[in-house]
Amino acid sequence: MMPFKHIRRQSLFKGMSSIGLILLLFAGCEEPGVVGGAFIDDEGNLVTNEFPVKEMTPTSSVSYSGRLDVVPMGHYTDPLFGEVTSIGLIRPDLNSVNLNRIDSTEQVGLKLVFNGTEYGDTLSTAFFDVYEVAEPWRGRQLRYGDDISFDRNKKIGSFSIAEADTAVIPMPEDWIFQYNGFISDTTGATDSTYVFDMPGLAIVPDVSRSEKMVFLDLGTDASGVVESETTRLFSEDTTGTFQYQRMADWGAAVQRDPSAIQPQTSYKAMNTFESFQKVDYEFTRESLVSQNLARVEMIFYEDTQLLEQSLPGSHVRPAVTQANIHIVDEGDVGEEVFAGSPVFTASRDTAINGFRFNLTSTANLFLFDTLQTHNYYLTVESNNGLLQQTVLHGPESSDESKRPHIIVTAIE
Amino acid sequence: MIVGFMGLGLMALLGNPSTTWAQNDDTPVAKSGSIYSYPGFGMPVDVIGATTVTTGLSGIGMYDPTTSNLSNPGVWALYRYSVGSFQFGLTNHHAEDSFGSAENSLFSLDQFHFVAPLIKGRLGLSVSLSPMTRSNFRLYQEGTFTAGPDNITFGIDEQGAGGMSRFEVGLGYRITRGLSVGAAIGSYVTSLDNETFIYFSSLRYTPVAFSESFRGSDLGARFGLFYRTQPKEDRAYDVELGATFQPSIEMELERSKEGFKSIGGQTQLVNLDIDQRNQFGLIKTAPELAVGGTMTWNRATMITAEWMQQQWEEARFELDTDEEAMYSNRTKVGVGVQYHPFRRVTKNGFFHNMKYALGFSHDTGHLTISGNDIVTNKLVLGLGLPGRRSTSSVDFTFTVGSRGTELDNLPVETIWGVGVSLNLAEIMFVRPKFQ
Numbered sequence: 136m137m138p139f140k141h142i143r144r145q146s147l148f149k150g151m152s153s154i155g156l157i158l159l160l161f162a163g164c165e166e167p168g169v170v171g172g173a174f175i176d177d178e179g180n181l182v183t184n185e186f187p188v189k190e191m192t193p194t195s196s197v198s199y200s201g202r203l204d205v206v207p208m209g210h211y212t213d214p215l216f217g218e219v220t221s222i223g224l225i226r227p228d229l230n231s232v233n234l235n236r237i238d239s240t241e242q243v244g245l246k247l248v249f250n251g252t253e254y255g256d257t258l259s260t261a262f263f264d265v266y267e268v269a270e271p272w273r274g275r276q277l278r279y280g281d282d283i284s285f286d287r288n289k290k291i292g293s294f295s296i297a298e299a300d301t302a303v304i305p306m307p308e309d310w311i312f313q314y315n316g317f318i319s320d321t322t323g324a325t326d327s328t329y330v331f332d333m334p335g336l337a338i339v340p341d342v343s344r345s346e347k348m349v350f351l352d353l354g355t356d357a358s359g360v361v362e363s364e365t366t367r368l369f370s371e372d373t374t375g376t377f378q379y380q381r382m383a384d385w386g387a388a389v390q391r392d393p394s395a396i397q398p399q400t401s402y403k404a405m406n407t408f409e410s411f412q413k414v415d416y417e418f419t420r421e422s423l424v425s426q427n428l429a430r431v432e433m434i435f436y437e438d439t440q441l442l443e444q445s446l447p448g449s450h451v452r453p454a455v456t457q458a459n460i461h462i463v464d465e466g467d468v469g470e471e472v473f474a475g476s477p478v479f480t481a482s483r484d485t486a487i488n489g490f491r492f493n494l495t496s497t498a499n500l501f502l503f504d505t506l507q508t509h510n511y512y513l514t515v516e517s518n519n520g521l522l523q524q525t526v527l528h529g530p531e532s533s534d535e536s537k538r539p540h541i542i543v544t545a546i547e
Numbered sequence: 548m549i550v551g552f553m554g555l556g557l558m559a560l561l562g563n564p565s566t567t568w569a570q571n572d573d574t575p576v577a578k579s580g581s582i583y584s585y586p587g588f589g590m591p592v593d594v595i596g597a598t599t600v601t602t603g604l605s606g607i608g609m610y611d612p613t614t615s616n617l618s619n620p621g622v623w624a625l626y627r628y629s630v631g632s633f634q635f636g637l638t639n640h641h642a643e644d645s646f647g648s649a650e651n652s653l654f655s656l657d658q659f660h661f662v663a664p665l666i667k668g669r670l671g672l673s674v675s676l677s678p679m680t681r682s683n684f685r686l687y688q689e690g691t692f693t694a695g696p697d698n699i700t701f702g703i704d705e706q707g708a709g710g711m712s713r714f715e716v717g718l719g720y721r722i723t724r725g726l727s728v729g730a731a732i733g734s735y736v737t738s739l740d741n742e743t744f745i746y747f748s749s750l751r752y753t754p755v756a757f758s759e760s761f762r763g764s765d766l767g768a769r770f771g772l773f774y775r776t777q778p779k780e781d782r783a784y785d786v787e788l789g790a791t792f793q794p795s796i797e798m799e800l801e802r803s804k805e806g807f808k809s810i811g812g813q814t815q816l817v818n819l820d821i822d823q824r825n826q827f828g829l830i831k832t833a834p835e836l837a838v839g840g841t842m843t844w845n846r847a848t849m850i851t852a853e854w855m856q857q858q859w860e861e862a863r864f865e866l867d868t869d870e871e872a873m874y875s876n877r878t879k880v881g882v883g884v885q886y887h888p889f890r891r892v893t894k895n896g897f898f899h900n901m902k903y904a905l906g907f908s909h910d911t912g913h914l915t916i917s918g919n920d921i922v923t924n925k926l927v928l929g930l931g932l933p934g935r936r937s938t939s940s941v942d943f944t945f946t947v948g949s950r951g952t953e954l955d956n957l958p959v960e961t962i963w964g965v966g967v968s969l970n971l972a973e974i975m976f977v978r979p980k981f982q
Contacts, residue, residue, distance in 0.1 A: 171585065497811070499809060546745065
């Protein structure tokens with residue numbers, strides 16, 4: 136081995152090591168970019184597959200029409216969904232905090248607040264007469280199609296709704312007198328007699344003059360708390376002080392004439408459950424392409440042509456913004472879809488005028504676990520009192536692109 | 548210091564065999580290499596003997612008693628004392644094509660090799676750990692697809708790490724004064740891990756993440772032949788010639804694919820290959836024949852030339868026949884020169900105590916894409932520091948090169964790297980008094 140100067144060798148080694156380390160650190164940064172597209176074809180591994188929904192079976196149920204979010208009232212002849220007449224039913228409460236015995240000097244009125252939604256001819260005026268109901272009723276027991284009688288001899292008043300969203304009806308003295316008898320009773324046994332002796336008020340549309348439905352807002356929020364500016368019975372004393380009484384019960388007696396258009400290859404979906412659909416679809420290993428799913432969705436398209444053509448220019452229907460799929464394997468289907476929670480929900484996609492359900496998790500259940508056979512029911516919105524209705528293309532639709540189908544996106 | 552450093556390196560290498568075998572590096576940076584390592588079971592990694600590491604050549608036709616030579620089993624017979632080497636380095640790849648550019652860096656533990664003479668100068672034992680192929684890449688692609696009413700843009704971010712490694716034991720035997728042969732048997736292990744993330748432009752689509760693993764192992768062998776002229780007083784040069792042959796290796800590769808999926812509302816890690824389609828596939832490496840020679844003048848100047856042929860058209864990758872179809876026969880030629888002035892000039896001096904080297908190689912590559920060979924050209928500059936009290940040394944290499952072609956929108960990679968080879972000699976059989 137050659138002799139050499141020790142100090143120089145060490146310095147050189149350190150120098151070289153330092154340079155190497157600096158180079159390593161400098162080169163250690165990465166900036167992955169888009170390269171290699173000409174020979175790497177991962178896109179080919181992303182595969183889509185479409186297969187149809189096998190069948191839609193119309194189903195109907197007589198659901199509840201009382202104690203819902205809103206009270207439909209009015210009359211409208213819908214060429215597609217039939218002539219609808221709805222009588223609003225309300226019964227003022229007895230024991231609200233602010234309204235004590237009504238003094239004879241006080242002015243008493245019924246203030247009706249509507250939510251602004253219209254169903255029918257928006258340019259028309261809806262006319263209503265308010266009568267005393269002639270038979271006892273309970274909101275929780277009212278169903279669509281129920282007919283509640285009222286006493287035409289006990290008319291409280293009349294009002295009309297054009298564009299305004301409130302109406303005030305002065306209450307007659309004899310009604311106030313009778314009502315006073317119940318709120319001044321301190322025996323605590325007035326509730327049942329009040330329901331029988333003073334069943335409430337029927338807000339009856341003038342069918343001959345009305346081509347519009349409006350929706351009474353009871354003003355309860357999700358927690359059930361009554362908002363201050365809402366439908367109420369109020370009194371005003373001579374000093375200008377207001378007191379109010381909320382509604383103890385409410386509902387609607389809705390009658391629908393079924394003589395309307397019956398689409399051949401489209402299906403009606405109504406939030407009243409007068410019409411909804413049992414949906415049959417089936418996953419197979421082949422239809423799902425692979426076990427590496429990116430998305431599986433089921434799409435239903437609205438028959439917008441039928442919906443639009445069946446309405447004159449100034450007429451509207453309450454919008455349907457959400458569709459649901461319920462699983463009901465046993466029990467009463469109508470009760471289950473009314474009270475149960477949907478397993479899938481889909482907001483209306485305005486780009487396609489349809490509803491897109493994400494079934495990916497369920498498809499994975501089929502692939503990796505045991506997916507039991509279920510009965511699936513397609514509904515729209517919830518039974519909230521708004522008459523929300525739409526028509527969906529079915530598997531036999533003449534427009535093949537609008538038939539309900541399932542789209543699978545998978546990585547092979 | 549060199550010995551200590553090397554010892555630590557060996558401990559790190561052997562103490563974490565899984566890292567070595569899988570060629571994976573979980574550090575957040577410096578773990579991606581050439582994008583052309585994407586197809587199949589990776590890009591071939593050539594054995595670079597420590598003898599010629601400073602030129603970037605394999606060293607098939609060169610023997611140096613102070614540095615190990617992993618490339619030719621025939622050389623192992625000649626060592627008179629034990630030698631070992633440990634190589635590592637960092638390579639930067641800047642790739643560009645008409646779609647974009649990418650910057651990737653790969654820190655790699657390249658090889659460990661140890662040779663011990665069982666009969667000095669006649670029979671030698673070799674133990675080594677080295678990569679056969681390496682797949683370290685990160686790529687990002689974008690595209691669109693139509694799903695029902697939607698046109699969705701997606702991005703695929705795919706990272707891969709791994710390759711084929713071998714743990715090899717071999718013997719070299721000198722038949723005559725100038726001719727020696729060698730053979731080695733190795734355990735070849737393939738371990739590839741790819742992770743893929745797919746993003747979608749539509750919020751309806753949740754990102755998809757999954758991983759693929761490929762595992763396989765088998766035994767393989769390789770053979771070497773080495774000849775050198777005997778030194779003569781009146782001759783200023785010596786000649787060394789070598790040849791190696793490696794038959795192809797076949798192994799069954801098992802693929803597993805896993806990912807997190809929402810199943811009935813709960814997120815679970817599931818096997819995405821439960822139907823066992825494509826779960827097993829054969830891979831076959833390319834048989835390799837290589838020859839090389841070195842001419843040495845005055846003991847200090849060495850010129851090396853090499854030629855290697857790998858028959859990649861015989862290689863198989865059953866799990867993806869599209870990628871297999873890219874394989875094409877590979878030819879690599881190289882030439883290098885080394886100058887070790889301290890061997891000839893007996894004077895003290897800073898620059899006389901170093902090794903100098905320069906090498907160039909041209910590689911037609913193992914891939915032909917759209918009719919284009921993926922050619923690699925490399926220029927390597929080497930600098931070596933022999934130890935003060937022993938024949939051990941540390942060699943540094945600086946590499947620049949390019950890979951690929953601009954034709955057909957293929958990416959061109961600019962390569963540069965730094966490497967270190969720790970060469971250990973005289974640690975077991977030679978007592979200090981002999982030095």
